[in-house]
Amino acid sequence: MASFPVIKTKDGIVSVHIDNREKHFTLEPLPPGFIDWQITERLKVFEFLRRGEKPAFLSPHLPTLLTLSDINTDHPINAASKGVGLVPLDEELPSLTTQLQESLKTLQGSDQHSALNHRLNAAMLLYGNQEKINRFCLGGLEIFETKSFSNIIRDPRVSLFFVGNFPLYQCYQINCIAEIIDVNQDFYKFVTSMRGLFEMENFHFQQPMYPYAIKYHTIQVFDKSLKVRDK
Ligand SMILES: Cc1cc2nc3c(=O)[nH]c(=O)nc-3n(C[C@H](O)[C@H](O)[C@H](O)COP(=O)(O)O)c2cc1C
Numbered sequence: 001m002a003s004f005p006v007i008k009t010k011d012g013i014v015s016v017h018i019d020n021r022e023k024h025f026t027l028e029p030l031p032p033g034f035i036d037w038q039i040t041e042r043l044k045v046f047e048f049l050r051r052g053e054k055p056a057f058l059s060p061h062l063p064t065l066l067t068l069s070d071i072n073t074d075h076p077i078n079a080a081s082k083g084v085g086l087v088p089l090d091e092e093l094p095s096l097t098t099q100l101q102e103s104l105k106t107l108q109g110s111d112q113h114s115a116l117n118h119r120l121n122a123a124m125l126l127y128g129n130q131e132k133i134n135r136f137c138l139g140g141l142e143i144f145e146t147k148s149f150s151n152i153i154r155d156p157r158v159s160l161f162f163v164g165n166f167p168l169y170q171c172y173q174i175n176c177i178a179e180i181i182d183v184n185q186d187f188y189k190f191v192t193s194m195r196g197l198f199e200m201e202n203f204h205f206q207q208p209m210y211p212y213a214i215k216y217h218t219i220q221v222f223d224k225s226l227k228v229r230d231k
Pocket of ligand 1: 062078079080081082083084140141142143144145146147148149
């Protein structure tokens with residue numbers, strides 16, 4: 001198994017070795033406007049699904065992930081779309097994960113309508129309880145283990161770039177330290193269970209497996225939403 005950067009978080013500081021030197025980054029919380037936007041847009045999707053409609057593009061869930069390639073290559077920046085979502089506080093993670101896993105189990109064999117309600121209710125365990133949301137990280141799943149992934153292994157400093165839909169065009173650059181999380185950890189189980197609730201929706205490509213989750217520790221947030229220029 002490849003060796004991944006060891007990331008430690010303590011007292012609001014993330015520490016990691018990059019190029020054999022230990023670096024320390026201060027965590028910055030996701031701003032309330034960003035969290036509200038994430039929740040509101042997810043709730044809209046849940047309403048779409050209840051009405052039997054399909055969302056066209058869930059922009060708050062699909063930021064561009066920018067990673068750094070080896071600086072000696074012709075062009076050291078890599079971009080990819082990645083599904084990313086809110087995650088619970090550490091102390092809420094085990095119980096929410098268990099509840100999601102139980103929901104997934106009971107879904108097997110249930111009819112389409114009650115299954116949808118059940119799935120949305122399960123997702124609301126996080127999205128309906130703001131106080132349980134971790135404001136210092138986001139979660140996603142690694143599928144392909146290609147360039148973004150090898151870049152994260154070499155240098156876990158990444159940016160997530162979100163652009164919202166008309167009319168507000170919310171836009172955030174969130175600089176993060178990306179931590180690779182293996183299948184045995186609650187964080188992986190939470191993110192895969194949340195994804196599992198929506199895996200069969202036709203806006204997802206069903207995947208045979210997810211080798212890792214990625215925990216994005218947020219260290220800088222820039223609100224780049226569109227505004228009118230002063231003069
Ligand atoms: C709509 C969309 C969603 C995607 N979601 C993910 C995802 O959640 N996780 C992932 O590993 N790749 C995802 N991908 C694939 C990546 O964008 C990219 O194709 C893949 O990581 C290979 O690029 P790379 O070698 O530069 O990393 C998604 C692609 C698209 C177009």
